[in-house]
Amino acid sequence: DIEMTQSPSSLSASVGDTVTVTCRASQSIEYYVNWYQQKPGQAPKVLIYSSGSLYGEVPSRFDGDGSGTDFTLTIRGLQPDDFASYFCQQTYSSPYTFGQGTTVEIK
Amino acid sequence: QVQLEQSGAEVKKPGASVRVSCKPSGYSITNYAMHWVRQAPGQRLEWLGWIHIGEYRTKYSEKFEGRLTITGDTSASSIYMELSSLTSEDTAIYYCARDLRGGYVYWFLDLWGRGTQVTVSS
Numbered sequence: 469d470i471e472m473t474q475s476p477s478s479l480s481a482s483v484g485d486t487v488t489v490t491c492r493a494s495q496s497i498e499y500y501v502n503w504y505q506q507k508p509g510q511a512p513k514v515l516i517y518s519s520g521s522l523y524g525e526v527p528s529r530f531d532g533d534g535s536g537t538d539f540t541l542t543i544r545g546l547q548p549d550d551f552a553s554y555f556c557q558q559t560y561s562s563p564y565t566f567g568q569g570t571t572v573e574i575k
Numbered sequence: 576q577v578q579l580e581q582s583g584a585e586v587k588k589p590g591a592s593v594r595v596s597c598k599p600s601g602y603s604i605t606n607y608a609m610h611w612v613r614q615a616p617g618q619r620l621e622w623l624g625w626i627h628i629g630e631y632r633t634k635y636s637e638k639f640e641g642r643l644t645i646t647g648d649t650s651a652s653s654i655y656m657e658l659s660s661l662t663s664e665d666t667a668i669y670y671c672a673r674d675l676r677g678g679y680v681y682w683f684l685d686l687w688g689r690g691t692q693v694t695v696s697s
């Protein structure tokens with residue numbers, strides 16, 4: 469199975485800050501990474517697919533990048549609604565594994 | 576409004592089976608693939624498998640082969656996930672989630688159900 473290692477597991481930030489979450493795959497997965505946001509008690513929502521494509525009406529302050537084994541999700545100008553957990557997922561090969569998540573908390 | 580409606584919480588004894596349903600509204604179940612993902616307490620999301628009713632395709636995580644069955648019923652417009660031989664490690668929230676690309680290149684899960692709590696306890 470491809471292991472997705474996400475870091476940090478949590479971070480504290482203020483409104484307006486720029487934060488970056490990293491996901492590292494245990495083998496090359498080309499651009500097959502999605503990023504999801506999840507709030508307590510809610511289902512995940514897709515933000516980014518195929519590493520860098522913004523989904524639907526997701527705000528442009530969310531930015532995904534990377535290829536091969538190293539991927540990043542950057543949130544520029546953090547907004548109150550962005551305090552949540554974020555997960556990466558690889559869709560390169562089955563089983564389609566997720567990272568352990570990063571919780572973005574208010575400083 | 577396009578949404579996925581899941582069945583209610585279940586409590587099962589070890590060794591039993593559970594069936595969770597997922598009923599899309601706003602589109603036909605034959606149009607897109609449906610994945611099942613679970614989240615155990617304090618654990619990362621875990622992908623279980625998917626089905627594409629319209630294309631007669633299913634795929635399961637090898638971890639669950641033999642005890643996971645995903646099916647669909649077009650007359651009921653519903654998709655079902657059945658997991659057998661339950662243990663306490665199967666206690667989790669089970670989500671169905673839509674895949675617009677049918678498991679093909681660069682697929683992602685764009686629409687999720689609210690989740691179904693399955694608790695396995697003696």
